[in-house]
Amino acid sequence: MFGVGESPIGIASSPTEEDYLLFTVKKTGKVTSQLHSAKIGKKIGIRGPFGNGWPMQEAEGKNIVIIGGGFAFTTLRSLIVFILNSDNRKKFQNITIIYGCRNPGEFCYKSELSEWEKMNDIGVYLTIDRAHPNWDKKVGFVPTITKEVAPSPQNSLAFVCGPPIMIKYTLPVLRELGFTDPQIYLSLERRMKCGIGKCGRCNIGNKFVCIDGPVFSQAELNTLLSDE
Amino acid sequence: MEGTGNQNQNSQDCFKVIPKEELKIFLERLNKEYKLILPTHKNKDKSKEKTKNNELIFDYVDVLNEEYEFPEYQNIRIAPKKFLFPQSEVLFSYEIEGNNIKIAEKGAEINNQIIFGIRNCDARSFKILDTFFSSGKYSDPYYFNKRNHTLLIGIACNEPMTTCFCTSVNGGPYSVEGFDAVLYELPEKYLFQIISPNGEKFKPYVESYSNASLEDLKLKDQNASHAREQIRVSLNLDNIEMELEGLYNHEIWQKIARTCLKCGACSYICPTCHCFDVQEKIEKTDIVGKSIGKRVRIWDTCQIPLFTLEASGHNPRAAGEKRTRQRIYHKFNYYLKNYDILGCVGCGRCIQVCPVNQDIRKTLVKVQEIAKNVQEGD
Numbered sequence A: 001m002f003g004v005g006e007s008p009i010g011i012a013s014s015p016t017e018e019d020y021l022l023f024t025v026k027k028t029g030k031v032t033s034q035l036h037s038a039k040i041g042k043k044i045g046i047r048g049p050f051g052n053g054w055p056m057q058e059a060e061g062k063n064i065v066i067i068g069g070g071f072a073f074t075t076l077r078s079l080i081v082f083i084l085n086s087d088n089r090k091k092f093q094n095i096t097i098i099y100g101c102r103n104p105g106e107f108c109y110k111s112e113l114s115e116w117e118k119m120n121d122i123g124v125y126l127t128i129d130r131a132h133p134n135w136d137k138k139v140g141f142v143p144t145i146t147k148e149v150a151p152s153p154q155n156s157l158a159f160v161c162g163p164p165i166m167i168k169y170t171l172p173v174l175r176e177l178g179f180t181d182p183q184i185y186l187s188l189e190r191r192m193k194c195g196i197g198k199c200g201r202c203n204i205g206n207k208f209v210c211i212d213g214p215v216f217s218q219a220e221l222n223t224l225l226s227d228e
Numbered sequence B: 001m002e003g004t005g006n007q008n009q010n011s012q013d014c015f016k017v018i019p020k021e022e023l024k025i026f027l028e029r030l031n032k033e034y035k036l037i038l039p040t041h042k043n044k045d046k047s048k049e050k051t052k053n054n055e056l057i058f059d060y061v062d063v064l065n066e067e068y069e070f071p072e073y074q075n076i077r078i079a080p081k082k083f084l085f086p087q088s089e090v091l092f093s094y095e096i097e098g099n100n101i102k103i104a105e106k107g108a109e110i111n112n113q114i115i116f117g118i119r120n121c122d123a124r125s126f127k128i129l130d131t132f133f134s135s136g137k138y139s140d141p142y143y144f145n146k147r148n149h150t151l152l153i154g155i156a157c158n159e160p161m162t163t164c165f166c167t168s169v170n171g172g173p174y175s176v177e178g179f180d181a182v183l184y185e186l187p188e189k190y191l192f193q194i195i196s197p198n199g200e201k202f203k204p205y206v207e208s209y210s211n212a213s214l215e216d217l218k219l220k221d222q223n224a225s226h227a228r229e230q231i232r233v234s235l236n237l238d239n240i241e242m243e244l245e246g247l248y249n250h251e252i253w254q255k256i257a258r259t260c261l262k263c264g265a266c267s268y269i270c271p272t273c274h275c276f277d278v279q280e281k282i283e284k285t286d287i288v289g290k291s292i293g294k295r296v297r298i299w300d301t302c303q304i305p306l307f308t309l310e311a312s313g314h315n316p317r318a319a320g321e322k323r324t325r326q327r328i329y330h331k332f333n334y335y336l337k338n339y340d341i342l343g344c345v346g347c348g349r350c351i352q353v354c355p356v357n358q359d360i361r362k363t364l365v366k367v368q369e370i371a372k373n374v375q376e377g378d
């Protein structure tokens, strides 16, 4: 936003949606507030794309377990739309989606979620933290629901994106289910300014989230000096 | 050490004698072709010469039109990094009128310039910045548009400071790494030596001077050993990357962080620190609806919590010890992993500037002690 600043935002549309780029932006700071109050037709600038994406080639022929929490679901939407595209669907096996929010109102992409729920070749599990009168789906934190759904680690990859606390407690559950660290991919968040590995703030050990990530396998994270 | 062709590096004709009283004339000749960045008093007003506010700084001096005398100094408090990586630098500017946005890339003419009189540690800091800013997929054009027009004429250190530890990090008071040319100070004269291929550009400027005598060279070598003896702290950091590897979660970081104020002075003063923030500066003009803005990068420091604070409130380096650790690991572990060089040149500025007397040399000694104990305990 000229005159306001820049914000790092993941792309929520899939490469298969060729006519537009979709960004889902939570109103948090200066830039995102200005975006929210912008009128249609307002000119903004985009730099990028920077960094890597989900390892789609490695995922071919496998079951995919997608685990997301809160507003971090955006790049997972991109992933799901990509997989469900009619040209791509046959390249992947079973799809399991576990998506948790604090309350029913927080879910992004509600109409798409209900379409996905209707499909019989994917499992969609939506959950909220605490029971709510307008909610007849699962109740409980993402790690608990992951344990309950118990996706099989056989020929599977898990793609996880969410708040740090969710990731922290989901990891042991996946490991308990039999997922090995190379099978677990995380998309991580850091404060970013440059996106090109120069401003120096997004590092995890000697890697930069902006250029070497944001997607890392847990196996790779284990080799870095990090708190993850 | 970079060669100057197949001549013997120590043959007399590699060293030209510039008498001290002729240095100004030499600088004037250089100044006709290059802008000069020289050690000079902050306050050019002679009457304030001896006051506290009149420290030596590196600054542009037009020796053709100004009085100038090359001063004596051990090293200059503020490193010359700022001439290639300014504390605040406009990346581009723009004009907004309604929905029309015009971006103007900053296309300022960069003159050829010389930083004159820099010490080996600071020359080596530019080698580190060169490596970092050119690394990876994206080279930094804002740094290199200046760097590519800058030559470095150094001066060997006859009197290192008590905080200097360049010899522990592959430098030295008489090391010439990173210089294009270098001066050695003797009682009545300087010896001038071309170091890098770029430094050959100075050949025409020194051709008329006589070659050094054997006596001169002997004196220079004596000065070199005297200088090296002045540096009292000598660490062997050959294994520092591995030594740090096992201490990531050690309590030493908490201990050091306890007294650290997280003021960031150590990183602002450091000639190799290069982290920056990007900010938007908007200035409204009087014309209705039209505004002019610029995107600016500004030095930043990993020592303050805001550096990594995310919009969500999450902060991976909220705890002080994680920031203390980051600074040491970045220079002595990540740099080795990523570029195979150390990220510190041993200039000791961070030691001089620290308000609570943190000493990076002591930290490194401690790390090595602990690493040794950990290993022996295995």
Ligand code: SF4
Pocket (backbone or CB within 6 Å): B266, B269, B270, B271, B272, B273, B331, B343, B344, B345, B346, B347, B348, B349, B350, B351, B360
């Ligand atoms: S860390 Fe300290 S000694 Fe090392 S280069 Fe920076 S300021 Fe100099």
Ligand code: SF4
Pocket (backbone or CB within 6 Å): B074, B075, B119, B120, B121, B122, B157, B159, B160, B161, B164, B165, B166, B167, B171, B172, B173, B345, B346, B347, B348
């Ligand atoms: S650290 Fe070494 S090169 Fe730098 S001023 Fe001190 S003695 Fe000279």
Ligand code: FES
Pocket (backbone or CB within 6 Å): A191, A192, A193, A194, A195, A196, A197, A198, A199, A200, A201, A202, A203, A208, A209, A210, A211
């Ligand atoms: S965002 Fe600047 S280094 Fe990653």
